[in-house]
Structure formats: structure tokens, C-alpha cells
Amino acid sequence: MSKKREPTSKGMMEDENVIKKGPWTPEEDQKLVDYIRTFGHGSWRALPKLAGLNRCGKSCRLRWTNYLRPDIKRGKFSDEEEQIIINLHSVLGNKWSAIATHLPGRTDNEIKNFWNTHLKKKLLQMGIDPVTHRPRTDHLNLLANLPQLLAAMNFSNLPMNSWDNALRLQSDATQLAKIQLLQNIIQVLNTSPPPTMEALSLLGSVPVNDHHQLYEYLRLNSQLEGLGNGGIGFVPNSSHNIPSTFPNLQDQPMADHNINQFNSIPTADPIPGQEFSTVNQMENKINPTDVSNGSSTSTTFEAWGEFMDDEAGDSSQWTDINNHIIDQSTSPLPWPIFP
DNA sequence: AACTGTCGCAACCGCTCTCCT
DNA sequence: TAGGAGAGCGGTTGCGACAGT
Structure with missing residues (x-):
């Protein structure tokens, strides 16, 4: 699109009949x-x-x-605002005005600019595609970026103690973002053929606490599998493709929620040109009203969040994971780490 | 000091949506 | 139902500020 702005009227004598453009005085x-x-x-x-x-x-x-407008909030975006934008963008895409409704005092234009100038770059640096919110497809690159991915995971783990409606949506999106990140890490670890020594050796650059975090996530999901829900089916160094990252929810008694949509699960190797992130798949199924007003008590995200809570116990598995990070005596990793 | 490149953001454009007749 | 007007939205651009050479 060739959209050349008219020469700015700044400093020009204005013809009374010409509508002025450019910066406001x-x-x-x-x-x-x-x-x-x-x-x-x-x-x-x-x-x-x-x-x-x-x-x-x-x-x-x-x-x-x-x-x-008098209620405009000026100044730098806080870390929390930044995370909210990332989470909401993963759900809503470039719906800047919809995102802005969740950030009082911020305008859609400001958020759009902040995304384009800061967040996009930040995600790219972490190896995450800012459009799909999935790690970029190059597995070695992904492994090289694992420390950043895990850092992003921790960053996403904001406290969720305030369950007003607006934060509910954000929390749901946060859960999804975490799942998404872990899913892709797991994809790498379960690639067929198995990860090479070289690839695995890259894990050596990951801080040991992050190993624990990964391990705990995998352990918890294996428990899900044991409960007959599918789980992620993680087998360290297994030579088969990861079957399904998300639990098979179609057998769950959750008739009030649109949960069957998860039947279509992203595979480890999406067909080129048909790469749909799970988040995007969900977005397509979500009632837009639920997303925009944040007031629904029956969104798909909630259904998923409730499911996770139910399976992981009263305290979030993420709290559990964090506790393990603090507790240095957690189980050793089930796979070898090459120096 | 002068030049060049990069960045951030205000503002514009054109398309789409919504409402009304 | 069709069509026009007004409002809203997302993408893009221009330009000032700043950093580096």
C-alpha cells in the first residue's frame, strides 16, 4: 500500500478552505x-x-x-501491563481496541505502537513467533533459546489472587501461554528421531532450576495420563512422536463447555501453510462476547482452566512447580544432561 | 560539528461496521 | 432490503529525538 501522507502543514500558512493536517498545536x-x-x-x-x-x-x-482525554494514562508500560498485552494478543490477535478495554487508561493506538516497537522484538528474541505465539519452527534455534523461553514462562506466572472478571480472562490467557510454551519445548524433546547429543547438550545452558520446572510439569502431566485423560504422554528420549499435548477432553463430563473443539490438536510437525496455534484454534471457537466483556462465567478458557485446576488439585500446578524451584531437593531429571 | 541510521510515536488513510431512514 | 452517513478500527507513514561514527 502506498500511503504517502500529504506534506505536513506544520509551519505553513493555512488556507482557510483547506482542512489542516499534521501535528496539533x-x-x-x-x-x-x-x-x-x-x-x-x-x-x-x-x-x-x-x-x-x-x-x-x-x-x-x-x-x-x-x-x-483526561483519563489517559501516560508513561511506560508496567511489566504487568506488558504481560497482559502479550496474553491478550495471543487470544485476540491484533484487536487493539479489544485489548485496550482490559488496560484502563491505555489507548488502542498506544498499545499497537508498543506492540510493534517493543513486544514484537522481545518475543522474537525469545524465539517466539509474535503472530502465532508459537516458538519458531527451527528446533535447534528453539533449544538455543530455551533459557529465554523458560524465563518467559516464569515471567508469565503472575500471581492470580484477584479473580475479578477482567483478570479471569487474563489468567486464562496466561495459562494458555504457559501451556503453549511448554508444549513446544516438549515437542522438541519428543522429536523423532530423538534429539541429538548436540541438541540435548544445549540444555546444559538451562539453569538447573528450570530443569526442575520442566520435570515437574512433565510429571504432573504423566499423572494426568495415568488418570486416563490422555496427558501429554511424555517419555524422555522416546523415539515416537508426541501423541497429544492436551488431554483428550471429549470424554470429560463438561457438557456446558465447548470443549470438544480440542479434538484437533496441533501436531509436532504442522503442515506448512496450515500452522494453527492451539490458541488460535481456541480463539476461533470462543464467543467473542465472552472475550470482549470478560464477564462470562462459561468461557472455553475457564473450562480449560477449571479442568487443569481439577486435575492438579486445589493449588495450581504452577504453584507446585514454583515450590519445587525453591526446594532444591526435588527429584533429579529423568534424562541425562550433557555438559 | 556534521552526517547517518535507528527508534518511538502521533497522526493519517482507507476499509469495515453500525445505525438510521 | 438497500443505501447513505457517521463512527470505529487496524495498518502505515512521517518526522523528531537520539545514538553512533
Whole structure:
């Protein structure tokens, strides 16, 4: 698309008949703010004339919503905001306005800019595709980036002590992000043929606490498998492909939830051009209303989250994992680590 | 000091959606 | 139901600020 902006009117003498474009002056801002404070914006198209501005209504609306609105929050995004954006983006994609509704005081434009200038790069550095939120396909690269992936996992593990509706959605998305990351790590460990010595040796760069974290996740999922739910079927150094990362939920008595959609599970080697992240598959099935208003008590994410909670016990398995990280006496790894 | 490259962000464009008649 | 107007959204661009040479 060739969209050359008209030469900016900055510093130009304005023809009264020409709608001004480009940066807003403090005087224009003041006029707009004064008018909206007094009369409200009403019709944006009519506003500029009424407010004495030589701008189009659209420009006035954008200036107000993105910059002049009194409830706008300025300054750097916090770590928590950053994580919320990543999580919501994994669910909603580039629906910036939908994401913005979960971040009071932040505008869609600001979030979009922050994503494009910071978060995209950050995810790429961690070896994660910012579009699909899946690790990039090169397995050796993935292993090389394992420390960053695990760091991202820890980063995602925000406390979830406030279960208001907005945070529910974020928490669900956080769970998914974690599952997604682990799933892809496990894919690498279960590739057929088995990981090479070289590939496994890369694990040596992963801090030992992260080994414990991985191990605990795998152990817990093996327990799920033992319960007849499918589990992830992890067998260290096994020579077969990983059968299914997610539990087979179709037999679960959860009729109120749209859970059968998980029948289609991403495989270790998606067909080129048909790579659908599990998160995206879920997104396609989610009632948009549930996502946007965050008030539903029966979202797919909740169903999945409840399932996880049920199977892992009252305390989240992630808390369990973290406890093991603190407790240095946890079980040794079931696979060899090459120096 | 001058030049060049990179980054961040405000603002624009064009398309889509929603509402009304 | 069709069509027009207004509003909203996502993608993109231009430009100032800053860092590096």
C-alpha cells in the first residue's frame, strides 16, 4: 500500500478552505478540550466547525481519544501491563481496541505502537513467533533459546489472587501461554528421531532450576495420563512422536463447555501453510462476547482452566512447580544432561 | 560539528461496521 | 432490503529525538 501522507502543514500558512493536517498545536488542543468539556463531542463531523477548528472531525476524534482525554494514562508500560498485552494478543490477535478495554487508561493506538516497537522484538528474541505465539519452527534455534523461553514462562506466572472478571480472562490467557510454551519445548524433546547429543547438550545452558520446572510439569502431566485423560504422554528420549499435548477432553463430563473443539490438536510437525496455534484454534471457537466483556462465567478458557485446576488439585500446578524451584531437593531429571 | 541510521510515536488513510431512514 | 452517513478500527507513514561514527 502506498500511503504517502500529504506534506505536513506544520509551519505553513493555512488556507482557510483547506482542512489542516499534521501535528496539533497547543492552541488547537485547548480549543478542542474547551469545547468538549462544555458541550461534549456530539457529532464529530460537526464539532470542528462549532469549536472553531480547521480540522476534520475524524482528526478531532483521534486527537481526543488518543491524547487529550483526561483519563489517559501516560508513561511506560508496567511489566504487568506488558504481560497482559502479550496474553491478550495471543487470544485476540491484533484487536487493539479489544485489548485496550482490559488496560484502563491505555489507548488502542498506544498499545499497537508498543506492540510493534517493543513486544514484537522481545518475543522474537525469545524465539517466539509474535503472530502465532508459537516458538519458531527451527528446533535447534528453539533449544538455543530455551533459557529465554523458560524465563518467559516464569515471567508469565503472575500471581492470580484477584479473580475479578477482567483478570479471569487474563489468567486464562496466561495459562494458555504457559501451556503453549511448554508444549513446544516438549515437542522438541519428543522429536523423532530423538534429539541429538548436540541438541540435548544445549540444555546444559538451562539453569538447573528450570530443569526442575520442566520435570515437574512433565510429571504432573504423566499423572494426568495415568488418570486416563490422555496427558501429554511424555517419555524422555522416546523415539515416537508426541501423541497429544492436551488431554483428550471429549470424554470429560463438561457438557456446558465447548470443549470438544480440542479434538484437533496441533501436531509436532504442522503442515506448512496450515500452522494453527492451539490458541488460535481456541480463539476461533470462543464467543467473542465472552472475550470482549470478560464477564462470562462459561468461557472455553475457564473450562480449560477449571479442568487443569481439577486435575492438579486445589493449588495450581504452577504453584507446585514454583515450590519445587525453591526446594532444591526435588527429584533429579529423568534424562541425562550433557555438559 | 556534521552526517547517518535507528527508534518511538502521533497522526493519517482507507476499509469495515453500525445505525438510521 | 438497500443505501447513505457517521463512527470505529487496524495498518502505515512521517518526522523528531537520539545514538553512533
